[in-house]
Amino acid sequence: MTKEFLVLTAPPGAGVLRDDLVHQIADIVGDADAPRVLGAAEAVEFGLTKSDANLQKNVRAHLHDAPVDVNFVPAAERRKKLLVADMESTIIEQECLDELAVEFGVQDKMVDITARAMRGELDFEPALRERVAMLTGLPVAALHALYDTRISLMPGAATLLATLNDRATTCGLVSGGFRFFAEKIAARLNFDRFQCNDLGIADDRLDGSVVEPILGRTAKADIMHGWCEALGLAPTQVLAVGDGSNDLAMLEAAGMGVAFRAKPAVAAAARFTVTHGDLTALLYLQGYAQSDFVEA
Template sequence: MSNVLTLIGSPAQALTEDHAAEAARALNLGAPDWLAPGMACDFALDTGDIKAAEDAARAALNGAAIDVVAQPLAHRRKKLLVADMDSTIIEQECIDELADAVGIKPQIAEITERAMRGDLEFEPALRERVSLLKGLPVVELERVYNEKISLMPGGPALCATMRANGATCALVSGGFTFFTARIAERVGFQHNQANVLLMEDGKLTGQVREPILGRQAKLDALIQFRGKLGLAYEETLAVGDGANDLAMIGEAGLGVAYHAKPLVAEAAPARVTYGDLTALLYIQGYRAEEIVTP
């Protein structure tokens, strides 16, 4: 076996033996190896056309909320995770929640959505949105973090399990260090980097420190971490949801579009549409009993 096909259930849809049987029938596969009963299973995949195998399995599942990932078996367990934060490790876009504090969430959220879809260049779109936050008291950032920001399910288990197996976890965001520092500590990332909001007299100035960390900076971070750790390309995993994540997703040994915009889901080598972040562990072949719950 040179490749592996993984089926992963979701909060909305348990993975059943019937689902596994449908995929096996469509691809003439052997018996499944269950990683987690009702949640994830592997199939040995001898074909070299993993994209065709994925497509055939999805078609066989007939719209069920089941994620399907086919990949090479070699270097399946990754030694570096580089993750986006907003709408990936957390459930919100921080800048949209800050905008809500000044009553302009719909205006800023529309720009955010266009930037994440790839309709706008990230850097000027970020400058425009931050300029609209000028005068926001810094204490509001703390309130937004405490009251509005929630973790994507499975994040702490993802980091704890990978770290327990010798991996490095880095949070690399086009958002803001105010939030990444707190989220990294809370979820279990060893490193974090993001943009810096400029402040004066206890208020936001409406500017962000240059240069802005965007698409290229995320790619650079992945390459730098990989080099420092002496890792092969195949030993790296990148995950994100927006257009500014595409470069790092494309550079990783396994790039995953997570609950992503259509452009990103289509371009990424792998995608998780339905599952929580523990799906990234099942993709790496971890079994339920190996998952560390912090």
């Protein structure tokens, strides 16, 4: 009986997981089901009847520096009932405050603070207040222009959401970013719910404040648990994804917490990681094949 799955995922279109490489990995895995190709040359899984502490090390050693993500996924409750996703640098490619800082000419100071906060070197809440204060006086019109011209979806995001929505998975967006952007992204991708921070605004300009209480480091996990309770789900039925230190508590609490293109400390702490693939890798981890994907 299959106990867990070894799932290998690679960047779409790169042709990394060739047949010869898959056969080499099959030899290393040994006592396993025949490999199941989930996506041609980009995703494959092996069903394992027992856990082997050395297997991941051996597979990684064989892959060496190939752009392949290696994850071991329990067979039980593999397909999740609730997605809880971070927004910035996860569902979208940008950090919105950093983009606004470019508009306001304070990017040099802002970007460093953002990077340090996401690595966990600075406390999230005071770092957020400091960055927002730098934007005092920025016209709200600049937010509209930024969204229209510089905010882009992370590759795979639209397919991830369309496929999960098709499978009646509840999808929630939870962000330390701001309502102006989160509301638009949630509507664009058909998230069922979202929760985020709010910018202080006066006379159609940012007043330099964040509306309290701030959705900070521990809040995402709390929100996830609240959504689980409302939906009658257990945390084991949750797929969570994020990239920053303020996502860690959420990733650790979820049944499948995926560090996506994450800061090194976050990736090191997470049980599941996707560094090379796009967001469709989250579908592969749950056992969906490319033929199951719904394109938005």
